[in-house]
Amino acid sequence: MRWRWLLLALLLSLLPSAALAHVPEGGAGSVMAGLLHPVTGIDHVVAMVAVGLWGAVLGAPAIWLLPVAFPMVMAFGGVMGLLDLPLPGVETGIALSALVLGVLVMLQQRLPLAVAGMLVGLFALFHGYAHGVELPEGADALLFSLAFVGATGLLHLVGIGLGEARRLAWGHRLLQVVGAVIAVVGVWSLAQVGGA
Amino acid sequence: MVRRVLLPLLMVAALLMPRLVSAHDLFPGFLELQATGASTYQVLWKLPLLQGQRLPIAPRFPDDCALQGAPVSRQEATALVYKAKLSCREPLEGRVISIDGLASAGTEVLLRVRPWQTEALQTLLIQPEQPEAVIPTASEADQQPGVWSYLRLGIEHILLGVDHLLLLLGLVLIVRDGWMLLKTVTAFTLANSITLSVSAVGIVQMPAAPLNAAIALSILFIGTEVVRFMRGQTSFTLRHPWVVACGFGLLHGFGYARGLAELGLPHHELLLALLLFNVGIEIGQDVFVVLVLALERAFRQLQIRWPVWVRRVPAWTIGCAGAYWTIETTVSLIKGGV
Amino acid sequence: MPLLFAHLMQTGFGGFYDGIAHLFLTPSDLLLVLGLALLAGQQGPQGGRLLLTLLPLSWWIGLAVGQRWGLDLTLALLSTVLFTSVGVLVALSLRLSVQVLAFTVAGSGLLFGLINGFTMPSASSGLPLDVLGVVSAVALLSVLISAQVAATRSTSFCIAVRVAGSWIAAAGLMSLGLLLKA
Numbered sequence: 001m002r003w004r005w006l007l008l009a010l011l012l013s014l015l016p017s018a019a020l021a022h023v024p025e026g027g028a029g030s031v032m033a034g035l036l037h038p039v040t041g042i043d044h045v046v047a048m049v050a051v052g053l054w055g056a057v058l059g060a061p062a063i064w065l066l067p068v069a070f071p072m073v074m075a076f077g078g079v080m081g082l083l084d085l086p087l088p089g090v091e092t093g094i095a096l097s098a099l100v101l102g103v104l105v106m107l108q109q110r111l112p113l114a115v116a117g118m119l120v121g122l123f124a125l126f127h128g129y130a131h132g133v134e135l136p137e138g139a140d141a142l143l144f145s146l147a148f149v150g151a152t153g154l155l156h157l158v159g160i161g162l163g164e165a166r167r168l169a170w171g172h173r174l175l176q177v178v179g180a181v182i183a184v185v186g187v188w189s190l191a192q193v194g195g196a
Numbered sequence: 197m198v199r200r201v202l203l204p205l206l207m208v209a210a211l212l213m214p215r216l217v218s219a220h221d222l223f224p225g226f227l228e229l230q231a232t233g234a235s236t237y238q239v240l241w242k243l244p245l246l247q248g249q250r251l252p253i254a255p256r257f258p259d260d261c262a263l264q265g266a267p268v269s270r271q272e273a274t275a276l277v278y279k280a281k282l283s284c285r286e287p288l289e290g291r292v293i294s295i296d297g298l299a300s301a302g303t304e305v306l307l308r309v310r311p312w313q314t315e316a317l318q319t320l321l322i323q324p325e326q327p328e329a330v331i332p333t334a335s336e337a338d339q340q341p342g343v344w345s346y347l348r349l350g351i352e353h354i355l356l357g358v359d360h361l362l363l364l365l366g367l368v369l370i371v372r373d374g375w376m377l378l379k380t381v382t383a384f385t386l387a388n389s390i391t392l393s394v395s396a397v398g399i400v401q402m403p404a405a406p407l408n409a410a411i412a413l414s415i416l417f418i419g420t421e422v423v424r425f426m427r428g429q430t431s432f433t434l435r436h437p438w439v440v441a442c443g444f445g446l447l448h449g450f451g452y453a454r455g456l457a458e459l460g461l462p463h464h465e466l467l468l469a470l471l472l473f474n475v476g477i478e479i480g481q482d483v484f485v486v487l488v489l490a491l492e493r494a495f496r497q498l499q500i501r502w503p504v505w506v507r508r509v510p511a512w513t514i515g516c517a518g519a520y521w522t523i524e525t526t527v528s529l530i531k532g533g534v
Numbered sequence: 535m536p537l538l539f540a541h542l543m544q545t546g547f548g549g550f551y552d553g554i555a556h557l558f559l560t561p562s563d564l565l566l567v568l569g570l571a572l573l574a575g576q577q578g579p580q581g582g583r584l585l586l587t588l589l590p591l592s593w594w595i596g597l598a599v600g601q602r603w604g605l606d607l608t609l610a611l612l613s614t615v616l617f618t619s620v621g622v623l624v625a626l627s628l629r630l631s632v633q634v635l636a637f638t639v640a641g642s643g644l645l646f647g648l649i650n651g652f653t654m655p656s657a658s659s660g661l662p663l664d665v666l667g668v669v670s671a672v673a674l675l676s677v678l679i680s681a682q683v684a685a686t687r688s689t690s691f692c693i694a695v696r697v698a699g700s701w702i703a704a705a706g707l708m709s710l711g712l713l714l715k716a
Contacts, residue, residue: 064693068625071704079711132711141716142561142614145708149701352547491674494681498582 031147043098043189044127048152050101050182051120052159053175056166057108062116067156071149073121074128081132090133091193093126099186105163106179108172224321224404225295225305226275227255229331231312235287236264241278244303250276253297253305260285287312294328300531303404311336346456346469350476353452354484359411359521360448361484366418366514367444368488370425371437381485383438387445388452389474395453396470402450405529411451412521414444419515426511452477553667556650557675562613563646564675569620569702570639571676572695575683576627577635582680584632585639590673592643593650597665600651609649610713616642618706624699627692643672 055066080087101123104111111119131148162178165171226242244251267280289311298305305322311334318332354360367384371377394400418440421433433440456473495502557563567589574585620642623630630638650668683695 064690064696068693068696068700071700072622072625072707075704075707075711078708079714082708082711082715132708135712141709141712142565142705145705145712146561146565146701148708149704153697153701355547355551487674490678494582494677497681497685498579498586498677500583500586 031143036151042185043094044130045155046182046185047094047098047101047123047127048155049159049162050098050105050179051123052156052161053105053163053178053182054101054116054120054159055156056160056163057105057175058110058113058116062113063160065113065117066120067153067160069117070120070124070156071153073124074131074152075145075149077125077128078132078135079128080125081129082135084133087125087129090126090129092190093123094130095186095189095193097123097126097186099183099190102179102181102183102186104179106176106183108166108175224303225251225253225298226308227295227305228308229282229288230310232281234312235284237282237284237288239263239267239278239280239282241267241280242272243276243278245275251297251301251303253295253301253303255305256294256296257282258284258286258288258291258293261288288331289333290331292328292330295322296327298322298327299324343469343472346472347476347479349456350452350473350478351480352476353473354477354480357451359415359517360451360481362514362517363411363415363418363444363448364481364484365488365510366415366422367437367441368485369422369510370418370434376437377485377489379438380441381481384441384445384448385478385481387442388449388477391446391449392452392456392474392477393449393470395450396456396473397466402453404454405525407447407450407454409522409525409529410447412518412525414447414518415514416518416522418444419511419518422511422514423508426508549663550667550670553664553669554671555667556654556664557668557671562610562617563650565702565706566613566617566620566642566646567672567675568679569617569624569699570642571679572624572683572699573620573630574635574639574676575680576624576692576695577630577684579681579684580632581630581635582677582684584636585680586673586677588636588639589643589676590669592640593647593672594665594669596644596647596649597651597654597668598647600648601654601665603652605652607649607652609645611710613646613649614706614710614713616645618703618710621699621701621703621706625696625703627696627699 051066051070055063077087100119103109110116135144163175166175168174225244226240228238228240230238230240232238241255243253261282261284264281264283267278269279270277293307295305301324304324305327307320307322307329308317309320309331310317311332314334316334318336320329320332322329364384367380368377371380391400395402421431421440424431425434452473456470557567570585570589571582574581577584620638623638654664654668683691686692
């Protein structure tokens, strides 16, 4: 039965590694750029991890709906950003997302699935949009996108993994601390946005 | 039952014995070109002797090349060795030289070249099917990769060796369970490692033509066993596939060794190169076996019920290819040999 | 896709393996085959069988036609839209009718084969080994993956499949945006 997981892991690793496997002009550069892009901004990283964490707090079905839906919504936001469609308050939205998600995780607050979905979907749109606007010129589109999506998915996974710790004795405390840290980062970036 | 195994083995032995015992015939020819100037070369030509007779093969250089003075010749046990100086108007690098008479002689020629202004030697194998080669330039010879290229060479040799792959396919098809498969594959691996090693370092030499015939025969043999397996019959091979795998592994190991001849083994790091080549072979084999098993499994999962004739295709492919190669190689054995 | 991967990869192992490498090193093609295999597997063994029959065949036909025409086109937009939609279907884990699946598989096989054919020079003589390599790789990948997906019924595996589909769709969507911008 381990078999199928091996196969799946192989399959998922095929996506970015197929790109990494050969190094034509600019190809590897695009992959690296795509992998690194989601982790360049601390607010992004923290928000992605928070999404995973909160998913774990919400439990099924949110915990598996999230990694399925989030990448697509985020990519949609990315396309909006790329095409310069107007979306107001992106920077504020991103900072807010870290704050809100941090508080939700800290309190281990559960919301109805529809509300939670809307909230996370909105944040996904903001994050995608911000990335879309900042995308580098001349990157190989598909390789970059693949690596980008992969890196974001891995950040979610980190969050979900952390969130599963709540089943442990000291898990609640851990979640509170992590949630608080995320919220603080959110406040900090909110201050940055306000200051700028 | 035992007769069924013995008969083909005896046939193999019968084919091999006279050649192994009589002369060490059909050694490859050997041509070495060492550049002594931009377009002058020191030539060494080892002409193999077949029962004391010179093989009718000779290197042909481009028209603007001429030998300087008379070549010095010396007789060895199995070859005549010529040494001469060659002078050309244009450098030989990047140009074609051919071996006259190779197509009908049933042997091969190893060409070793050291182009001007490099220390790197490059070895090429010239085969009867295409009796010519392009002399590598200095930069090409310098690019000659290090010892890791032997790993790649091993993988390449097995991936392109359809005959070896068909034998493996046959072995996988006649094995019933995982334990038996493990024993069979291990036996095959160990056996071919042994003969590959002894053959590559030159302890045992196997002439090309009878070896090819024996390999072809082994494939034909395994083809018939697959058919027998599918008919629900049994035989010594089907009950003890690992024994046959071991025997054929010994045989095919000699075949693998010929893949090494393309590069020739470096004198330094000989063992490492040999090991890496062997590992490359095993990687290729294992990938192939895993692929076959994964496919079998996938077909089961998809609940595909193949029509009977489709299920027979692998066995028929192995059998027909084996039969064809057996005839082909035996003919060339008779024509080229005695 | 820019013409980055248009040329046939040189593995040094001959045309057949060059063909196999071509599939594995062309991200859009690889994603399409992965996506279709996941999608067909989600429909159960029947879907896998359909995929195994139709995809290599249509790919081959497309290749043959494409080599004949030899246009200098990559049809990047169209192919990206196609594999993005396949990814979305996988993420939604929809039950498709046989006709829709067959149409999707055959259509995308033809299109991607065609694009492959444009960029692959036809063999001057002998067997078109590179074509055989590409088609074998397509068949191999689709049968292995669709069979595994079809045979596994555990919830977490099904979700993982949908996540994979979502990644394919998201990557496709983003590169669509990049293509439109360029």
